[in-house]
Amino acid sequence: MSRQTADSAVVIGLEVHLQLNTATKIFCGCPTRFGAPPNSQVCPVCLGFPGVLPVLNRQVLRYGIRVALGLNCSIQPKIVFHRKNYFYPDLPKAFQISQYDLPLGSSGFVDLENKKVRINRVHMEEDAGKLIHKEGEPASLVDYNRCGIPLLEIVSEPDLCSPEEAYAYLKTLKGILQYLEVSDCDMEKGSLRCDANVSLRPQPDVLGAKVEIKNLNSFKAVARSLSYEIRRQGEILEEGGRVVQETRLWDDVKGVTQGMRSKEFAHDYRYFPEPDLVPFSVSTEEVEAVRAALPELPAQRARRFMAAYGLPPADARQLTAEKATADYFEQCVKALPAPVENKRGKVFANWIVSDISREINERGLENIQALGFPPSSLIELIGLVESGAISGKMAKEVFIESLASKKSPAAVVAAKGMSQVTDRQAIREAALAVIQEQPKAAEDFRNGKAQALMFMVGQLMKKTKGAASPAISQEILKELLGGENS
Numbered sequence: 001m002s003r004q005t006a007d008s009a010v011v012i013g014l015e016v017h018l019q020l021n022t023a024t025k026i027f028c029g030c031p032t033r034f035g036a037p038p039n040s041q042v043c044p045v046c047l048g049f050p051g052v053l054p055v056l057n058r059q060v061l062r063y064g065i066r067v068a069l070g071l072n073c074s075i076q077p078k079i080v081f082h083r084k085n086y087f088y089p090d091l092p093k094a095f096q097i098s099q100y101d102l103p104l105g106s107s108g109f110v111d112l113e114n115k116k117v118r119i120n121r122v123h124m125e126e127d128a129g130k131l132i133h134k135e136g137e138p139a140s141l142v143d144y145n146r147c148g149i150p151l152l153e154i155v156s157e158p159d160l161c162s163p164e165e166a167y168a169y170l171k172t173l174k175g176i177l178q179y180l181e182v183s184d185c186d187m188e189k190g191s192l193r194c195d196a197n198v199s200l201r202p203q204p205d206v207l208g209a210k211v212e213i214k215n216l217n218s219f220k221a222v223a224r225s226l227s228y229e230i231r232r233q234g235e236i237l238e239e240g241g242r243v244v245q246e247t248r249l250w251d252d253v254k255g256v257t258q259g260m261r262s263k264e265f266a267h268d269y270r271y272f273p274e275p276d277l278v279p280f281s282v283s284t285e286e287v288e289a290v291r292a293a294l295p296e297l298p299a300q301r302a303r304r305f306m307a308a309y310g311l312p313p314a315d316a317r318q319l320t321a322e323k324a325t326a327d328y329f330e331q332c333v334k335a336l337p338a339p340v341e342n343k344r345g346k347v348f349a350n351w352i353v354s355d356i357s358r359e360i361n362e363r364g365l366e367n368i369q370a371l372g373f374p375p376s377s378l379i380e381l382i383g384l385v386e387s388g389a390i391s392g393k394m395a396k397e398v399f400i401e402s403l404a405s406k407k408s409p410a411a412v413v414a415a416k417g418m419s420q421v422t423d424r425q426a427i428r429e430a431a432l433a434v435i436q437e438q439p440k441a442a443e444d445f446r447n448g449k450a451q452a453l454m455f456m457v458g459q460l461m462k463k464t465k466g467a468a469s470p471a472i473s474q475e476i477l478k479e480l481l482g483g484e485n486s
Contacts, residue, residue: 027054046148048093068105309345
């Protein structure tokens with residue numbers, strides 16, 4: 001099988017585990033505060049002591065329904081919990097309370113820009129503890145604080161065909177979950193975790209052996225690990241070998257996957273109904289009450305931004321992909337009177353999707369809030385440009401200096417003595433010099449080449465070190481060259 005053939009036969013499905021931001025755990029009253037001292041937020045219930053009984057946290061159910069509806073799932077009216085049995089040092093009960101054949105939500109989907117990714121299931125379960133491995137130490141430590149933290153597992157169908165699609169799906173999914181406000185979705189804290197399943201089809205209608213990749217702590221790690229695993233499996237198939245169905249760990253430093261254990265099947269977990277939690281029903285009225293309270297989700301918000309502010313689809317999608325960015329944009333436009341708000345939406349959008357987004361990416365920040373440039377500063381900066389106090393080029397310099405100094409744009413302009421030259425006589429003198437230095441461009445403009453004027457405006461801006469008003473510069477150059485080109 002050629003590399004090209006292998007790549008075209010890639011099949012990827014993702015399992016996302018989402019920690020819910022409830023105040024207490026799923027089956028007991030222990031707090032869920034992140035960063036507490038190890039083993040300080042535990043009790044006999046979450047540690048699985050004999051004789052204790054779990055009680056479902058009602059907020060977990062509400063959040064679960066909220067997420068399932070947000071992902072276009074059908075809601076299962078009968079709620080049944082199962083025991084998923086396996087031994088691991090961070091699982092004190094030697095079983096996990098989860099859901100099996102009757103998940104809370106099923107048959108949903110997530111819309112990407114060019115395809116629909118189906119959601120197989122959304123189900124509730126409890127988290128396990130956390131093993132802490134210290135380099136050079138002969139033993140590992142266990143922190144049970146995370147035991148019983150409420151989780152939703154969101155399982156996609158194997159509809160993804162490349163690492164790039166998997167990355168786009170995860171970004172889109174995270175955006176939806178942020179809008180639903182059920183989790184902080186912080187991967188560094190483990191609030192959002194992902195396992196990836198990938199296989200290559202040896203034949204068009206035959207699924208290959210599935211490999212699960214664990215230990216993925218970022219979306220980039222998901223994409224990198226999938227790229228590596230696709231190459232690894234492709235090379236095995238090219239050499240006539242057989243891919244083994246297994247679970248592998250991702251080593252982000254070495255950039256490789258490593259074998260961990262053979263891949264488990266459902267029967268390996270010996271699922272059976274949880275005897276301490278009675279099955280119960282969710283009423284249609286409760287589901288519809290949650291549906292009615294759903295917030296505006298990213299796709300809906302993008303459509304509204306396009307209609308209200310005339311934004312192109314790509315900009316609207318970028319602005320609404322993360323709730324923090326969309327909120328920032330709306331804080332900017334809502335600070336203006338309604339007629340101005342509609343007109344200036346594009347100006348704010350251009351700054352956010354270009355200069356601001358670039359700084360966020362280059363600095364490796366989590367979101368727009370971490371940049372430290374509040375909406376009031378962007379409003380002030382754009383106001384300085386529109387009043388003629390500074391030019392657009394100056395505004396970019398002011399923006400960078402404002403980020404570095406933590407001063408407002410107006411304070412930066414005042415401190416550096418930056419101001420746009422609007423003195424017509426001074427600009428006229430600079431324009432005359434440009435015409436004398438660029439006779440060919442001047443002649444080209446007179447002969448009907450409109451772009452020659454913009455070249456001369458650029459030369460004038462260089463001569464004034466970007467201080468001259470571009471609008472006045474263009475107006476004066478036209479006057480000196482004999483008006484509109486003919």
